[in-house]
Amino acid sequence: MTLNSKYAGMTGRAVLLLLLLPLVLAVGAGRAEAQCASGRTVGNNFVASGTYDPFNATDVFDAYTIQVRNNSGATCSYGLVFHRNSLPATMGGAVTYAVTNSGGTSVMSTTPQNAVAPVWLPVTNVPAGATVTVTYYVSIARGQVVGPATRSDPINIWMYALNGSGQLVLPRLHSDNLTVRYTTPTSISTNVAGGGTATTVDFGEIVAGAVRSVNIEARSNVNYQLRATSLNLGTMRLLPPYNTWSIAYTATLSAAPLDLSTVTGTVVGPLTATPSAGRTHPLGVTIGSVSGKRAGTYTDEITIRIEVAP
Numbered sequence: 001m002t003l004n005s006k007y008a009g010m011t012g013r014a015v016l017l018l019l020l021l022p023l024v025l026a027v028g029a030g031r032a033e034a035q036c037a038s039g040r041t042v043g044n045n046f047v048a049s050g051t052y053d054p055f056n057a058t059d060v061f062d063a064y065t066i067q068v069r070n071n072s073g074a075t076c077s078y079g080l081v082f083h084r085n086s087l088p089a090t091m092g093g094a095v096t097y098a099v100t101n102s103g104g105t106s107v108m109s110t111t112p113q114n115a116v117a118p119v120w121l122p123v124t125n126v127p128a129g130a131t132v133t134v135t136y137y138v139s140i141a142r143g144q145v146v147g148p149a150t151r152s153d154p155i156n157i158w159m160y161a162l163n164g165s166g167q168l169v170l171p172r173l174h175s176d177n178l179t180v181r182y183t184t185p186t187s188i189s190t191n192v193a194g195g196g197t198a199t200t201v202d203f204g205e206i207v208a209g210a211v212r213s214v215n216i217e218a219r220s221n222v223n224y225q226l227r228a229t230s231l232n233l234g235t236m237r238l239l240p241p242y243n244t245w246s247i248a249y250t251a252t253l254s255a256a257p258l259d260l261s262t263v264t265g266t267v268v269g270p271l272t273a274t275p276s277a278g279r280t281h282p283l284g285v286t287i288g289s290v291s292g293k294r295a296g297t298y299t300d301e302i303t304i305r306i307e308v309a310p
Contacts, residue, residue, distance in 0.1 A: 036076035042067035052182040060140035070126040077162040079120035092151030143276035152181035188220040210287040219278040223309040225269025234260035236298035248288035270309035
C-alpha cells in the first residue's frame, strides 16, 4: 500500500510539470510581443516615384526602401502590410501595379486593420534599439498603353509584431502612408519590321514596274503622324559624277500615295495611339520608266519619321 501511494504521487507531480511548461512558454511569448509593441516605421508620408514607359521591353520592377525602428529592449520581428481598400491596385484608375517582395509576390491586402492579413513583408530579428532598412518593390506590367501623365495611388503601410512562428499578431502597432507615383512620358518610335532602324531594298536588275515593299512598325501612346522624305526628292540617281542620271519611282505608305518631290515630304496621319504591339505601316516602291537610262546602280534614301500629331 505504501509503495503504491508513493508511485501515484510521483505520477501526479509529473503531470503537473507537463501542464505548467506550456503555460510558462505562453507567458514568455506574450511578454516578448508586448515589448515589441513600440516598433515604428521611421519617417512618414513615403513616396515611391518612378517612370513608366508602356513600350519598354521589360516590366517595371523598382526597389524602394523604408526604415523600421525597434524601440524595445528585446529582439523583435515585424510584418508590414501594404493596405488598399480594393485590389488590383491602379494609379489614376489606369495603370495596374503591385507592391511586392523581392520574389515578385504581392504584399498588398484589403484585410481591415483588426484582422490578420494573409500576406505581409517580414522584418525579422531586429535587435533591441536598432533601426533596419527594408526593401519593397513596385511591379508594373509592360504594355499598358496610357497617355503621358503623372499618376498616383495612396495606400497604407500597417505594422504588426510577428510571433515566434512568424505570424502576424494583433493589434496593429503603427500606421503610415505611401504614395505610389509614376510618370508616363510621351513615347513614340519607329523601326523596320524585324528590328533596326535602317534597311536596304535591292531591286536587282532594274525593270519598269518592279515593286518592293518593307514594313514600318510604329509605337505611340499619343496621336501621331508619319512624315516621309527622300534624299533625292523622289528619284533614284547614279552616284557622282553621273548623278544627273535618274529613274523616277512612286511610293505609298499604308496605301497612301507619297509626294517626295519636296524637302518636307508627305505626312500620313493623324493616327491614333497604337496598341502595345505597335502598328504596321507598309511602305511600297514601284519603279518608273527605265527606257534609255545609263547603266549603273541607282539609289535613293527614304526616311520615315514619327511625330506627335498636331
